[in-house]
Amino acid sequence: MGRSPCCEKVGLKKGPWTPEEDQKLMAYIEEFGHGSWRALPAKAGLQRCGKSCRLRWTNYLRPDIKRGKFSLQEEQTIIQLHALLGNRWSAIAAQLPKRTDNEIKNYWNTHLKKRLTRMGIDPTTHKPKTDALGGAGGGQTRDAANLSHMAQWESARLEAEARLVRESKLQVQNNLGSNNTQPARLVLNKITTQQQPSLPPCLDILKAWQSSWNKPPQPSTTKENNTKIMHSMYAMMLSTDDTLESPTSTLCFPGTTTTTMLPVSNNHNNNNIGVLFNENNSNMYSLATNIDDGVFMKDNTATMLHLQMQDDDIMAAVEAFRTYDDNSSNKYNNNNNNNIVVVPPLLSNSVVLEGFNNESNDNNNVASLVVYDSNDNLSTEEAENLAIINGDGSLCNVKNLDENNKHYWNNIFNLVNDPLSGSSVF
DNA sequence: AACACTCTCAACCGCCACGGC
DNA sequence: AGCCGTGGCGGTTGAGAGTGT
Structure with missing residues (x-):
């Protein structure tokens, strides 16, 4: 009834790959490409099935894979995309260049899911857990409302961040050709449009923030305006290094505390x-x-x-x-x-x-x-x-918080409730 | 030092979609 | 239309590392 395995398993090696096997696989693919995965192992001299080779290549050996700790921005993007897409890891991975679906899936299961749970947010629905709403106390109701606001706020913020990060990264890439040593400065120049003096990194960031102040608060804000205004946040983020950091995260500079x-x-x-x-x-x-x-x-x-x-x-x-x-x-x-x-x-x-x-x-x-x-x-x-x-x-x-809160929440709710809120995954 | 327990993540498994025949 | 091969995806596992007692 069931289909036969993709390849003859008898005599084929399973389990962790050895460095020698990795070397063989890499050498073969670099010279010939992978071609048919089924035929590859024999040609490359590997006692593995094609599926295993493909997995090893796509999840580990591929040269364009970024390994190591997920940045805060990546974390937030994953959470936000998961809220939109669910467990569609490949779709999520498509929004995170250099990360594999397997890695993202693992990271979700071992870190992010637990974190949301700790916050009282159901990692499946990204809404406050129902048990957090239990009881009839007004305080609990209020707390639930707060949680709901937070979840929605976070979702909206991450939506905007993910979108803008992609945009900012494109800017970085466009500018890297001439000078790849200071990508952040290039971005800042684009955003502030002002001549950038030679400032230490922290002042670069403050300068970017300063540019935000040049814009008066918006009485009503369109999505187009959102993008423009929030650029300053990403200038700050990008100024920290070539790694993307959230504007709400702790910024790190050598030799300083934060x-x-x-x-x-x-x-x-x-x-x-x-x-x-x-x-x-x-x-x-x-x-x-x-x-x-x-x-x-x-x-x-x-x-x-x-x-x-x-x-x-x-x-x-x-x-x-x-x-x-x-x-x-x-x-x-x-x-x-x-x-x-x-x-x-x-x-x-x-x-x-x-x-x-x-x-x-x-x-x-x-x-x-x-x-x-x-x-x-x-x-x-x-x-x-x-x-x-x-x-x-x-x-x-x-x-002026009172006046602005109405606009603040209205815009968040509009963004959250808008199914076509600009994510490129749609 | 030894053991138990937890955590991480590479790897596997089964299912599904798709294209060629 | 149906079968088959293949690649891709998501769920799950288990070995090894890490941590606590």
């Missing part, structure tokens, strides 16, 4: 603004809250919650906030939606913490760079002037 700041706010009370710190690439997130004296106290243990994270990415940060909210005695425990508002990472080394405010430069509408001593605390006023990039790519600061 801080990711995620201003966290509810809608109606500035006293509840907080800042989520991820320092030194550790898995420890700290949530600093705006407390009695109106100062963000990075080092005040009485008002910070240290959260051990297993992953140093934005989802972990979201989880951190959610967890904090669950356990909060009062500060964030209100009847409003607690939204995470993400700003691009503000860079710091051991001495300075850098950020922008938009108070000055009225004449030319160019934001100024404010340098904080990282040993200082961030005042409320300073914190309120931190840039917030909305989900729709428009900008506001903490002060």
